[in-house]
Amino acid sequence: xxxxxxxxxxxxxxxxxxxxxxxxxxxxxxxxxxxxxxxxxxxxxxxxxxxxxxxxxxxxxxxxxxxxxxxxxxxxxxxxxxxxxxxxxxxxxxxxxxxxxxxxxxxxxxxxxxxxxxxxxxxxxxxxxxxxxxxxxxxxxxxxxxxxxxxxxxxxxxxxxxxxxxxxxxxxxxxxxxxxxxxxxxxxxxxx
Amino acid sequence: xxxxxxxxxxxxxxxxxxxxxxxxxxxxxxxxxxxxxxxxxxxxxxxxxxxxxxxxxxxxxxxxxxxxxxxxxxxxxxxxxxxxxxxxxxxxxxxxxxxxxxxxxxxxxxxxxxxxxxxxxxxxxxxxxxxxxxxxxxxxxxxxxxxxxxxxxxxxxxxxxxxxxxxxxxxxxxxxxxxxxxxxxxxxxxxx
Numbered sequence: 001x002x003x004x005x006x007x008x009x010x011x012x013x014x015x016x017x018x019x020x021x022x023x024x025x026x027x028x029x030x031x032x033x034x035x036x037x038x039x040x041x042x043x044x045x046x047x048x049x050x051x052x053x054x055x056x057x058x059x060x061x062x063x064x065x066x067x068x069x070x071x072x073x074x075x076x077x078x079x080x081x082x083x084x085x086x087x088x089x090x091x092x093x094x095x096x097x098x099x100x101x102x103x104x105x106x107x108x109x110x111x112x113x114x115x116x117x118x119x120x121x122x123x124x125x126x127x128x129x130x131x132x133x134x135x136x137x138x139x140x141x142x143x144x145x146x147x148x149x150x151x152x153x154x155x156x157x158x159x160x161x162x163x164x165x166x167x168x169x170x171x172x173x174x175x176x177x178x179x180x181x182x183x184x185x186x187x188x189x190x191x192x
Numbered sequence: 193x194x195x196x197x198x199x200x201x202x203x204x205x206x207x208x209x210x211x212x213x214x215x216x217x218x219x220x221x222x223x224x225x226x227x228x229x230x231x232x233x234x235x236x237x238x239x240x241x242x243x244x245x246x247x248x249x250x251x252x253x254x255x256x257x258x259x260x261x262x263x264x265x266x267x268x269x270x271x272x273x274x275x276x277x278x279x280x281x282x283x284x285x286x287x288x289x290x291x292x293x294x295x296x297x298x299x300x301x302x303x304x305x306x307x308x309x310x311x312x313x314x315x316x317x318x319x320x321x322x323x324x325x326x327x328x329x330x331x332x333x334x335x336x337x338x339x340x341x342x343x344x345x346x347x348x349x350x351x352x353x354x355x356x357x358x359x360x361x362x363x364x365x366x367x368x369x370x371x372x373x374x375x376x377x378x379x380x381x382x383x384x
Contacts, residue, residue, distance in 0.1 A: 094328070140289070
């Protein structure tokens, strides 16, 4: 049960798009990890791996010295948010300026992956997610050939999730009137 | 004292760029807010306002119904991270693929701004940060003319901060050798 009271979207509930969670996680470039240490929240950006074929699993990697990864691997609860900024929305009224975005938020617990073969395989898939045109043995050497060094890989088992999106145009009543003061529209980053 | 033990960068300390914190916060588009509720970390994306003329203050806005903003305004500790993804780094070795980024992380406590004139002024500045070419009264109506509706504005007083950046090229020993297997380089998003 991934949609829970914790992940229920209270503000603009019509923007909830739980069915898009896997797509957002598949497309994202940066995951913001939230964890708690000494009663204080921390938010740290990570590159990550996600594959909709195993929708419950999200992978973060980093140095074995990383405080965030160590903390995660201890089984502490974490929250991870992936945000895609799709556009900037301008309007005839200051308050109706907005942003078009999609974001997915997941909650879960993590474990460190220590099996070398599993790590090699996941790192290779992660390279291919970020660089879909590149192939092992032709464009780059396999992770197995160079060793993993001081790189740790952590698997987050997703227990709860939801996603939210704002799409479309300005929402003000005057935004469709060409004779009203000012201008309105969308700067769509995906078309730039 | 903004650089503290909490904000000390442990992994790749040579990537610490505290002197760039204000610039990163000024340039960012999305702030990821971390807060704690019932012992669980939450990470939520926000548009925000930041002005290097008042470097200790960062503003988030949202619905008065927002759980995150309500929680913040109660004085609970928060962490906010702004990340700029500058490029993707590809290498001749799987493990040397990387990302060029800049990120700033701040810690502080918040209060809600209730003075209407102060809110109008800050919302107007926020519109101008996101849409630098637009001017009140010409391109859009002032926030004062339309009222603030159900929009809350929260001011975070920054107590601690730091910033981190990765720049440049692949780091592998073969990455400069044109006769070695594969290819290496940077996809610089700022040049696209």
